[in-house]
Amino acid sequence: MRDFSYVRAATIDEALSAAAMPATMLLAGGTTLIDLAKCGVAEPERVVDISHLKGLDGVRIDGKAATIGALARMSRVAEDPAIKGEFPAISEALWQAASAQIRNMATIGGNLLQRTRCAYFRDPATFPNCNKRNPGSGCAALTGVNRSHAVLGGSSACIATYPGDLAVALTAFDALVHLGDRQVPVDDFFLLPGARPDKEHAMRPGEIITAISVPASPAARRSTFLKVRDRQSYEFAAASAAVGIELGGDGRTITDIRIALGGIATKPWRARAVEDALRGTAFEHDAIKEASRLAVEGAIDHGANHYKIELAPRVVERAILKIGAAA
Amino acid sequence: MTIVETRAKRGDAADGALGGRLSRIDGPAKITGLADYALEHHPQGMVHAVLVESAIASGRVVSIDANAAERAPGVLLVMTPDNALPIKSATDWLNTPPSDAPYEPLARSITFAGQHIAAVIAETFEQATAAAALVKVYYEEAPAIAGLDDPKAGDGMPLDRMTIEWGDAHGALANAPIRIKHEYRTPREYNVPIEPHGLIAEWKGDRLTVWEPSQWIDGMARTYAEWFDIPFENVELRSPYIGGGFGSKALALEHGAIAINAARMLGRPVKLAVTRAQTFTAYGGRPATRQTIELGATRDGKLVSIVQTGANETSMKAVQVEPLGSVTSIMYATPNFSSRQNVVPVNTVKPGALRAPGENPSAFGIECAIDELAYEVGIDPVQIRLLNYAEEDPHARKPWSTRRLREAYAAGAEAFGWSARQPKPRSMREGNQLIGYGVAAGTYPVRRTPGEALVRILGDGSVEVASSGIDMGQGTYTILAQTAAEAIGVPVEKVRVKLGDSSLPRAPVAGGSQFANLITGAVHKAALAARDELIGLAINDPNSPFRDLQANTLIVENGVISSPRDTGAGVGIAEIMQRTGRERIEALRDTLPENLRNEKDHFRNFTTITTMLSPTDGDYSLHSWCVHFVEVRVDADFGTVRVARMVSALDSGRLYNPKLAESQWKGGIIMGIGQALLEEGIVDARNGRVMNNNLGDYLVPTNADIPDLKVISVGIPDTHASVLGGKAVGELGIVGVAPAIANAVYHATGVRVRDLPITMDKLT
C-alpha cells in the first residue's frame, strides 16, 4: 500500500474539484477502496473523503420515483419502508449483499462502483497480465481459474464478472445514475469490456455520483431479487435475477415484465429477450421456462463456469414463478 | 504469564466440580478485550518484519535486488540468504537428531509459490510492506507440479509403513457376490484461524523472549533454543491466548526463525505477523487426498473384504502423511483387509495437521463406501453399520476399552427421527427442495503422553495451578480450575490457573486430542498431593486446632477443614495456614512412568512426541466414537445444498465439563459442514498460486449455513483411556460429518458426489 494524502471534502463543490485532479480517488464507505489499496490495485496519490458530505444520504420517494442519495448506507436503504414497499427487489438485493458489517459502512454510490472479484485482477504482485488493470497486458483468467467468471458480455480482452447485486435490481427497473446535473440510464452507465476493460462506466473525469433515481411502476412494486450461491450468506452471486411483473386485470396476462441478471455477465445484464417473449402472454409455467432460456442467448463459457449457463435460466424462471404466484 | 482468575457466575454450585457445566473462565477477558493475545504486546523499540515470497512454484532464485527497498523510508534491514546470520538445524518433534547443515528459512531453491525468500524489516509495518514490494527477485523457473491432479504428479511413492493387511483381501474380494469400487477425493483444505500466525521476538543478551500463539510451548521453545544455539532455559515463550490453531500452531515455522534472526541482527524486538494471504503458504493445511475403496460383501450386506489404495499430496522436500487407512481399518468387522498408501510430491508448502488429520479423509472414504453398499444390497444405512459392527479392534485384535457406538446409533436415530426416512433416493420432497437423510460414523484415537503440573495452596486459602500448557479456546483454564477445586475441596472461584509460559512446569503438545486428559491427570495428582500435605499439617502441626483430635484424616470441603468425627463448624484453610505459619503448600507432580523420570527423558517427553502412547499400546484399543445424522435440502434446480438439521451422538468417555466438550464437538461439526460444502484451496496450475487465499474467497460456513446442532453424549467414564475417565474430544466432532452430508445428498438427489466440496455445479 502506497502512502497517499488524505483530504476531507467539506462541500460537494470541493469534492468535485478534487475529483477532477489526477490520481485522486473518492472515499465513501471505503470497503472497496481500502481493500483494493491493500492488494496494490488502487494506488491513489490523493484520497478525498466524501463520506461526511451533507445532503447526499437521504432516501426520498414520491408517486413517480425513488431518489436515493449516493452516500446512503446499504443497510439504511435496505430497511427503508418505502423502498421495501415500492421496490422490494432493491431492498432484497441489498439485504443479500456482503455482510451486516459491510452494509453498515458501504454506500450506494460506492456499491455501484465496486470492482470485479476476478482473483487475477486483485493480485498484481503475482499476475502482471490483466487488461483491466493494465490495458494491453493480457488476461490471466482466460486460461486460468475462472469458475466465477462471466459467460455473457465478455470479450477476448476480459471476462470479469460484475459482482454487485444492487446494480442488477436497478438495471431491471431503468434507474438513472445522477452525476450532478447529468443523468445516465444505469444500463448505459456500465460499459461492456470490449477492447478496453479498464473503462467500466460512463463517468467523466471530475464527475461524482450524487444520487440514483428509480421510476416507480407496478412491476417494481411486484418484484423480487433471487440470489443463488453455494454459501448461504456473505458470498457473491453464482447467478442472480431481479424480476418485476405486472399482471393484467385478468390476473393472468403479463402486461409488464422486467428482468436483469447478475453474477454471470461483465455488467448488470438486462434480459430483454425474455421480457419480449413473455410480455403480453399468459402467465404459464412452460412458457416461462422456455422463455427463460433466452436469458443466456449467446453465452460463452470457459469450462469451469459452464454451469452458469444452465443455472441462470433456472434462476430467472424461479424468480418469475415466485413473484407471479405471490398475489 | 497469564493468570486467569476464576470468576464463576454459577447458578449451581456443582458446576464448579469436575463434570459441571461451568462457563469458560477466560470468557469475560476475551469478550471485554482484556485478553492480551501474543501479538498485541508492544515491547520498547519494536520494529516490523514483512516477508517477500516467491512468485514461482519451482526453480531457483538467481539474484535479489534489494537496492530500492533498502533506500525506502524506515527500512532497517532487507534480509536475504546472503546476509542472514547462520542458524543451526534443530532436533525435530520425532527426536530426529539435527543435521550439520545450517537451517535456512529463506530459500534459494524454490519448491512452491509463496515460499519465503527475503524479509524487510522497517520501523513501521506500512514501511516494511511498501519496501517489500520494491524487492526485485530474478528467478530461473523450472516446470512445476501444481497438485495431485497434475498429470506430471504420477502415482507417487509407496509408503510401506502405512500398509495394513490381514486375511486374503484380494482373493476374498474376487469371490464376493457383491463388489463395489469407487474413488473418493478431498481437496486441499486450510486451517485459516482468525488470529494469523506470527510472533514478537526480543533478545536480551543470549536470552530470548518470544510472544507467539502456540499449541506446544515446550516443543517450540526447544526448536528456538537449538536454532539459535542457546540453552533451553534461555527461551521464554509466552502464549497466553490463542485465536485458533486447529493443528497449525504446534511447531516452530520458518517465519519464526526469520523474525528471531532479524531481532538478533538488529538488536531490537521484531514483530512478524503473516498476512491473511500468507496463512495459505507460510504453513500447510490438509493435503489433497484420493482413495479407491473396494468392498466385497455377501448379498445380505456382510463385509467379506475391504481393499483400499490411497494417496495424499506432499511437498517436494518432506513427506507428510495423511493416514487414509486409520478409520477404514477399525470401523467394521471384516475377515480380509488391505490398505496401502502413496504420497505424491507436488510443488506445495509442506502440508500440516488440520483437525483430525487422517481420520477425517479416511472416514470420508469408508463411510461413503458403506453407504453405497447399503443401497446396493437394499439395507438401511444404519442397519448395515450395525450388521458389520466391530466387536473388537479388527486390526489390533484387542478389546475396545469402551465403544458406545451402538448406543450412539440408537440415541442419534431416535432423536433425529431416522425412522421417517423413505428408503429410495430422491423420494422425499417439499416443493423445490429435495430432502435427504444421511448418516455416517466417526472415530478418533486416544493418545497419551505423561504430563506435569504444579498446584499451590496459598496462605489466603486460595489455590494456584500452573502449567506451560495452553488454552486455545478448548477450555484448559476452566477444566483445570474444576479439577483442582474438586481434588482439594475448595470452591472453584478460589482457583487461579496460570498457563502459556515456558517458565512454568512443562507440558506436551496440545494436539491429537490428548491434552485435556493428560493435564487433568497431572493436576489431579498434584492437587491431591497438596491436599494431603494440608491435611497432614492440620493433623500434626502443634499450632493446629485439630492437633488434639489425634485424627487419621480430615475432610476438606468448600474451603473448610473439618474432622469426620467432630460435628463442629470446621476451620477455613486460610486460618490453618495462618496458625501454622505456612505461606504456601506446593506440589509439583508428573505422571511419567519410573523409567522416564531422569532429566533427559523428562525433557524428551515434553519436547518431542516419542513418549506418546498409541491407542493400542496396552491391553485395550482406545478410541472415541461418534455418529452424525443429517437432513439436507437440495434445490432441485440450482443444486445448492443446505444442512437443515443435524443430530450427533458422541462417545468421548467422561466429560470434564459437558458445556465445553459440546462446544468442541459443535466446532468440529461446523468445520465438517464447511469441508463438505465449501472449502477447497484452488490453485492456478500455471504457477502454483493459491487463488482463493483470503476469507472472501476461501469459503468457511457462516451462521446462516449452520442449523441448530444437537449433540448427545453417550460416553461413560473410561479409566483405561485416562486417569479421570475421559477420551478424545476436540478432533472427534469433525470426523464423519462430510460423509454423512454426502450420503444425505445422495439420498436427496440420487447423485453421488465423491469429491469434496459438494458445490452446486456438481449437482446441476
Ligand SMILES: Cc1cc2nc3c(=O)[nH]c(=O)nc-3n(C[C@H](O)[C@H](O)[C@H](O)COP(=O)(O)OP(=O)(O)OC[C@H]3O[C@@H](n4cnc5c(N)ncnc54)[C@H](O)[C@@H]3O)c2cc1C
Ligand atoms: C468480502 C466482501 C463481500 C462482498 N459481498 C458483496 C455482495 O455479495 N454483493 C454486493 O453487491 N457487494 C458486495 N461487496 C461489495 C460492497 O458492497 C462494496 O464494497 C461497497 O458497496 C462499496 O461501497 P463503499 O461506500 O464502501 O465504497 P468505497 O470503497 O468508498 O468506494 C468504492 C469506489 O467507488 C468510488 N466512489 C464511492 N462513492 C462515489 C461517488 N459518490 N461518486 C463517485 N465515485 C464514488 C470510490 O472512489 C471507489 O473507487 C462485498 C465486499 C466485500 C469486501
Ligand code: SF4
Ligand atoms: S478477466 Fe479481466 S479482470 Fe480478470 S484477469 Fe482478465 S482482464 Fe483482468
